Amino acid sequence: MARLETNLTSRPAIAKIKNPQAGTDFYSHKGDALKGLRLAVGARTKVWILSKRIGGKVRSIKLGDWPEVVNGDKALIIARDKIEELETGTDAKATNIATLHDAFESHAAQSDAKPETVANYRLQIANHLDDLFSKPVEQITLPMMEAAISGKTVSTAKHLVQIIKMAFRRASIVRRCFDVSADLKVKGAKKYKPSNNVKFDPAEQWPAIDLIFECNSLVHRTAWLLMLFTGFRSINVRTLNWDQVDLDKKTIKLTAMKNGLDRTFPISDVVCAALTRLPHREGFVFPADTPRSNTGHIGQLAARTRGVEKYHGKERPMKALRQHDCRRLFTTAARRARLPEYVIDELRGDTAKKVQDIYDQGSANHGDANLIAERICTECGITPAFVLERIKSGA
Numbered sequence: 001m002a003r004l005e006t007n008l009t010s011r012p013a014i015a016k017i018k019n020p021q022a023g024t025d026f027y028s029h030k031g032d033a034l035k036g037l038r039l040a041v042g043a044r045t046k047v048w049i050l051s052k053r054i055g056g057k058v059r060s061i062k063l064g065d066w067p068e069v070v071n072g073d074k075a076l077i078i079a080r081d082k083i084e085e086l087e088t089g090t091d092a093k094a095t096n097i098a099t100l101h102d103a104f105e106s107h108a109a110q111s112d113a114k115p116e117t118v119a120n121y122r123l124q125i126a127n128h129l130d131d132l133f134s135k136p137v138e139q140i141t142l143p144m145m146e147a148a149i150s151g152k153t154v155s156t157a158k159h160l161v162q163i164i165k166m167a168f169r170r171a172s173i174v175r176r177c178f179d180v181s182a183d184l185k186v187k188g189a190k191k192y193k194p195s196n197n198v199k200f201d202p203a204e205q206w207p208a209i210d211l212i213f214e215c216n217s218l219v220h221r222t223a224w225l226l227m228l229f230t231g232f233r234s235i236n237v238r239t240l241n242w243d244q245v246d247l248d249k250k251t252i253k254l255t256a257m258k259n260g261l262d263r264t265f266p267i268s269d270v271v272c273a274a275l276t277r278l279p280h281r282e283g284f285v286f287p288a289d290t291p292r293s294n295t296g297h298i299g300q301l302a303a304r305t306r307g308v309e310k311y312h313g314k315e316r317p318m319k320a321l322r323q324h325d326c327r328r329l330f331t332t333a334a335r336r337a338r339l340p341e342y343v344i345d346e347l348r349g350d351t352a353k354k355v356q357d358i359y360d361q362g363s364a365n366h367g368d369a370n371l372i373a374e375r376i377c378t379e380c381g382i383t384p385a386f387v388l389e390r391i392k393s394g395a
Contacts, residue, residue: 004025004026005027005029006027006029007029008027008029008030008039008072009029009033009072014066017041017046019041019044019045020041020042020043022043024040024041025041026040026041027041029072034075036050036051036052037072037076037079038050038051039066039072045065047063047064047065047066048063048064048065048066048069048072048078049061050063050075050076050079050082061082063078064078081177097170097171097174098137099135099136099137100132100168101133103137103167103168103171103174104122104133104163104166104167104170106170106174107170108121113256114255114256116255117256123294123295124159124160127294128149128160129148129160129163129164132144132145132164133167137171141180142180142181145181148160148164149161149164149184149186154186157186158186161181161184161185161186164181165181165184198321198325198329199318199320199321199322199325200320202329205380206329206379206381207306207320208321208325208326208329208380209228209380210380211304211320211321212224212321213390214304215304218277218278218394219286219287220286220298222274222275222286223298224301225274225391226240226274227323227327228326228376229270229274229369230265230267231327231334231347231348232252232265232349233258233324233327234301234323235258236257237286238300239297240252240285240286241283241284242280242282242284245275245285247272250266250267250268250269250369251267252264252265252271253265254349257349261349261351263346263349264362265364266365266366266368267366267369269384270373270377270384270387270388271369273388277391277392283296284297284298286298303323304319305317305319306318306320307320329376330372331344332379333375333379334347334375336375337371337374339368339372342354342356342357342360342363345357346362347364370384
């Protein structure tokens with residue numbers, strides 16, 4: 001190990017320093033400036049290190065690698081922040097927050113979020129953000145975060161941005177560092193305005209049930225029926241677990257819905273019959289089609305199609321029923337059945353709108369669910385008995 005001197009303010013001078021074949025050479029600045037700063041030159045790397053007495057002990061603080069930290073002046077700028085962290089106890093070691101993984105776990109430990117919600121966040125991090133969340137907090141840049149969400153769907157990107165900001169906000173508070181995620185945005189999010197109209201004329205006979213029964217997969221077909229006859233959002237259906245279903249009481253409990261609420265819903269005879277047809281009673285109600293799935297449950301259900309349409313001069317299958325259309329049709333059927341608004345709101349899982357809604361301990365029941373199911377069948381030109389028979393026969 002050699003102790004040498006050179007001009008550490010000059011990038012060319014530093015570039016000329018040769019890496020030793022073995023061991024580490026330590027270079028200090030030739031002159032009165034840059035006190036305590038050294039450049040540790042190993043066989044492959046050149047690392048900036050500052051020696052500083054903090055809390056009665058001499059600490060060696062790593063400031064970064066050359067050429068990323070181009071010279072001693074830049075290294076000292078970094079050193080000021082590092083020293084402040086150490087003196088105030090906000091450094092990575094003292095706070096146990098070195099990476100965004102650490103920051104997220106720190107947030108989760110003090111959060112009131114439900115275990116299922118935190119587990120879902122961890123799954124999203126593992127699937128989409130593991131590389132980003134493994135980097136030291138101080139090394140993460142806005143372009144890195146933008147690259148991590150690039151190429152995702154708008155809805156997925158929004159969810160990932162929420163998780164990133166959650167972790168970075170925690171890191172910035174505990175470590176007193178700048179929140180780089182503050183300017184992170186989803187490209188094209190403002191332009192995305194989904195149509196609230198279904199793909200057919202709702203004044204005429206609905207093709208929804210016929211389209212669903214054209215689905216060959218029992219699991220997918222049942223998921224579609226559940227969406228249509230409950231109005232549940234697709235994410236709540238796809239992630240549904242059997243411990244949320246009570247076929248004897250004819251109820252399904254949803255936790256941490258989009259609005260943050262938990263609610264137990266009465267379900268119709270049609271839904272009970274459809275779920276009874278499934279061959280299993282443990283784990284996910286709708287398990288993944290492949291054992292290689294990262295989630296264990298089915299993914300997004302492709303729109304049911306009928307006929308073809310022209311798109312940019314080429315023919316493609318024409319979408320006739322999408323996942324969220326089921327929620328639209330459920331709501332429409334409930335209104336056409338002239339059910340009270342407060343019952344419809346409850347069955348949709350909506351937030352309370354009036355004082356009475358807050359005090360209401362649950363007014364919707366199995367009979368209401370059956371009335372909506374009957375109206376859906378009527379709009380589709382069939383009877384509930386016919387649907388039940390098709391479910392039982394698997395036709």
